[in-house]
Amino acid sequence: MELAPGQEPVEKIYYRAAALIAEYGIGRVVIDTLGDLTLGLGRAEEAREAERWFLRRLKALGVTTLATQQLVKVTGRNPLSEIGAAELADTIIYLGLVEIESRLEKVMSVLKHRGGPVSGDLRAIACGAGGLQVSERFVGLSGLLDGTARGQRKTQIEEVFQPLYFIRDFLKMASRPDLDPARRGQMLERLEGETSRVIASLAQYFDLPLGETDTRKDSKA
Structure with a gap:
């Protein structure tokens, strides 16, 4: 009963x-x-x-x-203080939701593991057809335990800057006067591809269709 x-x-x-x-x-x-x-x-x-x-x-x-x-509220200073009988637990795993760029993501972190090292990294988790997937840690963001992240993800920034580095280097090489014309043509094609990658990354970041990112208008001479 x-x-x-x-x-x-x-x-x-x-x-x-x-x-x-x-x-x-x-x-x-x-x-x-x-x-x-x-x-x-x-x-x-x-x-x-x-x-x-x-x-x-x-x-x-x-x-x-x-x-x-x-937990009603978790703070980054001492999250274990909010957990009952934390001193008796061998392992404590935190699961929660955090808002990142107007989207809720599930996060997890190992707060305590008796007898072993603990990094304390916060990582995103997702459960799909392939099972449970754990992402890399949130680099560049803070305030995750408060529920609202601040800053920018390092991976998102790298996705934009990596092709920009290629474009910069290709432009330097393509501007050489002694460069073979055929080689210059290949590099210009590569530049077009890298530029498209930047446009796609920015369109995804700002949640814009790819067609709306090109605001150029035909002009008459």
């Missing part, structure tokens, strides 16, 4: 749950979410201590525990 929070002391609920887990030899437990049993009890400190006792008891029984917790 399910008991609503407040029907009996939370300590007793945790004790009964631990006893049942030990009795049936349960090896894996999922808690979704931490703190739900303590809602409306009005005894926050006692509830947190009972929660810690329960997690310690599960660890002593050799149980693998997966717990989730919804």
Whole structure:
């Protein structure tokens, strides 16, 4: 029989749950979410201590525990301070949403991993036909944990500047007076292709159809 929070002391609920887990030899437990049993009890400190006792008891029984917790707000200074019983967890993974250029993206980061190094990088994740994909870290952006990113992605900037570097170098080479005409023609064709890449990158960045990026009008001599 399910008991609503407040029907009996939370300590007793945790004790009964631990006893049942030990009795049936349960090896894996999922808690979704931490703190739900303590809602409306009005005894926050006692509830947190009972929660810690329960997690310690599960660890002593050799149980693998997966717990989730919804965070109202996460700050970049010390995100672990917002997580209940963080000191007892072996691994803490942050999953959230962030607004980047008027689009919501899912992000993840490993905040803690006992016994191993943690980079703390925030990376975008996407689940498609090929499974879960994790992107490179967000270079050039800040404020991701606040929900709204500031700055520009390094990858987006590189997509624009890389062909510009090619165009600059090709122009220097094409301007040489001793350059073979056939070679100059090949370089001009390459310049046209690199210029198209810049136009396509800018059109994608500003969310414009490619036809709208060419504002030139035919003029009469």
